[in-house]
């Protein structure tokens with residue numbers, strides 16, 4: 001689905017932030033990108049979406065170089081869920097979500113009834129149908145994040161790229177979003193998400209990319225890549241990983257140690 005080979009990128013005036021970076025996301029994968037603040041995770045996502053142009057290397061989506069894929073077509077393949085942001089425009093939540101139809105209908109076209117129906121269905125799926133007429137600027141950070149996920153679902157792309165999808169959510173909504181992500185993967189979506197919570201890797205993901213100083217320093221299954229040693233190297237914090245029983249399946253949990 002997504003093949004990244006040996007890319008490099010730096011912001012103008014600075015040296016390379018990303019260098020020699022390669023990764024693959026297969027159909028149905030849930031990939032967790034872990035790394036400390038400033039490692040380059042969001043920058044990498046922006047490169048994958050073609051928002052920032054890589055200096056060297058290749059990014060292929062469904063076998064085609066993204067630079068050669070028209071933006072609307074790329075948006076029908078990959079949907080982006082940015083970190084929850086504010087907007088200066090007083091859009092209704094439903095209007096924000098209907099915007100997900102833009103790659104299908106064009107910037108100037110008026111959304112049809114069926115476009116609005118797709119958006120309303122996404123709101124229902126995420127349990128926020130009651131917010132449809134609220135202003136995006138007047139709902140909570142967590143509700144905004146759910147709205148942005150609804151917009152991505154409305155886009156009906158086959159891959160979701162999510163930047164810290166649970167960052168401003170309360171505990172219950174974090175679990176809700178993790179379940180939604182798992183269900184979306186079950187429906188055939190490929191998912192690449194950044195997270196500051198290594199537990200997400202164990203709970204949800206079949207693959208982990210560990211990023212530091214603009215490089216992928218480890219890639220593989222969560223059990224191989226998320227270890228007490230790797231986490232303490234990555235974050236400079238002591239971490240204990242324990243197994244707890246959840247029915248028949250033991251689940252690994254990371255616990256940071258203060259001492």
Ligand SMILES: Nc1ncnc2c1ncn2[C@@H]1O[C@H](COP(=O)(O)OP(=O)(O)OP(=O)(O)O)[C@@H](O)[C@H]1O
Pocket residue numbers: 011017035036037038039040041042043044
């Ligand atoms: N538009 C920009 N222009 C110049 N430098 C930038 C820009 N955006 C990010 N950077 C720099 O690039 C580095 C990586 O930033 P990035 O946002 O990709 O990291 P991140 O891993 O997503 O961090 P976090 O976990 O804190 O969100 C940082 O040092 C940041 O200051």
